[in-house]
Amino acid sequence: MKLGFAFRLFLQNLRASRNLNILSIGIITFSFLILGLFMLASRNLELVVEKWGEQIQVVIFLKDTVKEPELKNIEQKLKGRPEIKAMVYVSKDQAIGRLRNILQDKAKVLEGMDRNPLPASIEIQLDKKYRNLGFIEGFARELAGWPEIEQVFYGQNWLKNFLSLYRIFRALTYAIGGLIFLASAFIVYNTVKLTVYSRREEIGIMKLVGATDGFIRIPFLLEGVTQAVSASVLALFLLWVLWFVFHRTVQIPFQLFALSGISFLDTGQVLSLIGAAALLGILGSMVSFQEFLRV
């Protein structure tokens, strides 16, 4: 009964201060749109970086003495390991073929050789979780100990640079994202406060006739949450429109980024943005409400 009344009151409040609500939703939408744009940009950058990360490879060069059964044995041993996402066997013939392709018209230099000097190899792509220097070094050391293996190569210097760049990128993303989130939270809080402020007299009157704080609070909580959540949905929609238009009209040489196109936020991100909005709406109205309760 009481909850039903609180809900009716909330609907009535929405109607009574339509303009204020539109203004509030507009402001919150704008701040969420900025947050969303940042999330979109960092997600796509992250995808690019991840794509680059896929190039982290451990290449093992096999001794020329390795024959078919030993090769099978090695492949079998590697297949069982969860750290390995994919692996490709490159035979001696394939290796020289690749070299010919690279040399193109200068490939003649290879013709004078009486035997193929290139070793057979296995190129191993690691699972995302294991793309860190510590693991890769240990893994390479272990493989180097196998009798069939001549040498293990994993682009040591490139890897070190890449991984430290990746760490900086992640830290920057969290720092900037955190700042933008704080700014949004501050804006949401102040906007919700505006609504409560516009009703401070009403709150006072309700208290004078004996309404408990909890009872008065419910319609305001609902209003704060409605404002924040509808603003976040609106911001996501606008973001999607922007993304869609950009995606369709702007032709970026995506190969440059090793991507097939710009991705939209994933479901988890969309849901957490809406969830964060709901939380901010509740917190905003609770905190600002407390300030106007002293009657």
Place this chain on the structure above:
Amino acid sequence: MIELYHVSKQYERDIVALSDINLKIKKGEFSYITGPSGAGKTTFLKMLFAAERPSSGQILIAGRNISRIKPRDIPYLRRQIGVVFQDFKLINHWTVFQNVAFVLEILGTQRKDIRRTVLQTLKRVQLHHRADSYPQKCSGGEQQRVAIARALINQPQILLADEPTGNLDPEITDEIMKLFVEINDRGTTVLFATHDRNLIKVYPKRVISLKSGWLISDSEETGSGEFGRLS
């Protein structure tokens, strides 16, 4: 019904609103609280519905000490006390009906009972035809009657009024005054703050006079207050 023992209220170090008030108001009594502006009338009433706390002394309402009332108990105290203000304190985007019904909504009364009781109470203040109007479309006298209906709907034992006729012209004042007297006749204890001496002359009751926070006279004790005790 209402008892005050050595009640003082100090806002800041040197702003004293009330000093050492001792007073007993019996059940069913009608008392004026009078005095010039700044005498402490409003503070006096505010302490009775716990909008202010006394700096020292004890206040008992219906035998219950409210001087140290816990904040979460205040709403329940207020549900037993009707309060009417000079500026009506109505919620302007609610209809007359909603303003009055709110008191019953917070009590969790059934909707059909709310409707019946609100219409009855509005009838009592002769406003049943205004139920669906908004306060700002009503005259000052009508708005004050809405506020009185709101204060009455819960059948409180005590009705406090802080200059309820202060914004109204003499004819309307008379109308409102009659309503208060009628409410009192039905057994409600009424405390009526006013500085309108004329009103006290026309409707003589117990007169408690305050000046600069001190209780300077009480017609109950002297037998004749500032304006005598005629009834």
